[in-house]
Amino acid sequence: MTTMIQVENVAKTFTLHNQGGARLPVFDNVNFSVEAGEALVLAGASGAGKSSLLRILYGNYRPTAGSIRITHAGRPVDIVSAVPRTVLDIRRRTLGFVSQFLRVIPRVSTLDIVRDPLLARGAAPEIATEKAKVMLARLNLPERLWNLAPATFSGGEQQRVNIARSFVDPSAVMLIDEPTASLDAANRDVVVELIAEARAAGSAIVGIFHDEAVRERVATRYLDITAFRKAA
């Protein structure tokens, strides 16, 4: 087995300087690892810090202490202490984040949004376009929408664009935050399949799934993060 994520002694406290320097402790002593082919599902009540932890793994929130080694280009790289361009390189080639929301860029078509990660990794444009079309069709997004910018799409359609973009070329490590929140049952099934396929191909997955049925179909292991809660 290949360890893809190794979290050691991570702590996070938010300090709100403009609210009287209030300190919001979130975690202390977070330790865990994730192997290739695993799907680790984060458990814990709403507000326990599941999304914060996912953002920390992505290098988006900066932990107060600790290290997070992501296996990138065959070697462990600490995303906490890495310089910005290394973090960007890790995200481009190894680490994907699937959020609930699509960050829409004005005027960019759905097809371009979905094939963008393939192009960024150096795929030929025709191959990227072909794969993007296959993925959009799988997620039941009508073909008449493919050449439109998703700004005016419904929440569920935007979410499917986002999922298509994330799974068109699954990353070696995928962080997934509530991907099925506004999807119907058929599309939820597609997402579950996509996650299973990514895992079978060797991706290490860490996710948050509100829907219990989805959670049970996806998880190979659970991590209750309440254990890391810092006493305030």
Place this chain on the structure above:
Amino acid sequence: MTLHVAPAELDLEPAPLLSVAGVGRFYGERIGCADVSFDLWPGEVLGIVGESGSGKSTLLRCLAGIDRPDEGEVLFRGGAEPLDIYSVSEQERRRLMRTAWGIVHQNPRDGLRMDVTAGGNVGERLMDRGDRHYGQIRERALDWLQRVEIAGARIDDRPRQFSGGMQQRLQIARVLVSEPRLVFMDEPTGGLDVSVQARLLDLLRVLVRDLGLAAIIVTHDLAVARLLTDRLMVMKDGRVVEQGLTDQVLDDPHHAYTQLLTSAVLSV
């Protein structure tokens, strides 16, 4: 190119394009900017954000070779040897600014020649570079006008006949036609309507990525920074108070001033 560090195992570029060390500029007792140090790597886009008077434009002018800083150095690695841009002659610095660098001014009038046609504005940069074939120059100018979404039929019109958004796109074509390695932009979308801004931003985003440009963008607009930049430096009273990856600085700001800036915006 000299290899100073060994990040080769990560397949990244071997040396920064621009190295800034301890740059400061003072107006008598008042600090314009002070103690600014950073490296910029090929293909990286750095944003400098802060309120009016925070020193971000002063810093940009020092970095771009326009105003000599009172302290520190700015090293540019365009060729075999790193060049301290303020230790070379004025003439050499001007040559560098014309060929390897580009500057996009907030007001297109500062970057365009208003009495010269659109095609002339773009073609002039190629002639500065030594191109002499008129037909080829016009062809490239036409190509660039189209890339910035200006109809080819407007090639013989003068910029004063253009809208503000078109003038700004023309300025961008004039800057990028000479294929600079490093571009400086001062509030490139300032003074434009929101709808015009969106179009310009998308255009800049695509051009920066397709050309693999390194760029330094000064803006007070955090949404612009979010869309265009990889890294962010936050300035206050002439000093850098926080820097890092753009999404880190905007989503998990650590400094009191950055927290104030990000919380003052509705959604970026």
